[in-house]
Amino acid sequence: MRVILVLLATASANAVSGQVTDPDVGREIYLSYCVQCHGFDAEGAGPMAEILAVETPDLTLLAKRNEGFFPTSEVAMKIDGRAQVLAHGGDMPLFGPLFDAGPTVTIRLSSGQPMMMSRTLADLVSYLETLQAQ
Template identity: 50%
Template structure:
C-alpha cells in the first residue's frame, strides 16, 4: 500500500528526532484530527477528529509549556506515539 501513496509514509518512531529531539505534539494532533489535512494519495483521507473527540478533555503540555486540550482518545494516541520515539 505504501508504494501507492503520493508521499513517503513517515516513520512514526522518529517524529521527535526529525524535530530537533522535541516530540511535535501540536503537529501530530493537527494531522490526526484533520486540522492539517494531507493529501496522501490524491484525494481526501477520512478525518478522524470526530472519532477521537470526547467530552472528556485532558491538557497536554506543549514544548513551550502551554496547555493544549484534547479529547481523551486523541490524547491516548498522542501519548502512544510519544512513547515509541527512538533517537
C-alpha cells in the same frame, strides 16, 4: 450570565487537567486505525503504504526531525484535522469524528502552553511519543 456559568461548569466537568494520558490505550488505537498505512513498527511500511501516492512517514523519527523534541501539537493537529495531511486528501476524513469525540483533556506542551484535545487523541499521541528513536 447564568447561561455562561452553566456552560463554564459543563466545560470544566468534561475537561481533565494535566498530563492524563494512557499510552497503552493509545497503542490499541494505533493498532486499530493507523497500522494499515504506518505499519506495526510505525516506520511507514504498513500493508497499504505501497498503494499510496505519497511515502508514508516513519512515525518513529518525528522527534529526531524536530531537533530532538516530540512535536506534540503538530502531530495532534495532523491527526484530528486541524492541519491538513496531503496523503489523506486534507483531513483524515475516516478518523476525524473518532478523534473529536469523548471527554476533553488538557495537555501541557513542552513550551508550557496548554492544548486541549479529546482523550482518544491524547492517548494516541502519547503512544506515538513512546515510539521515538533515540
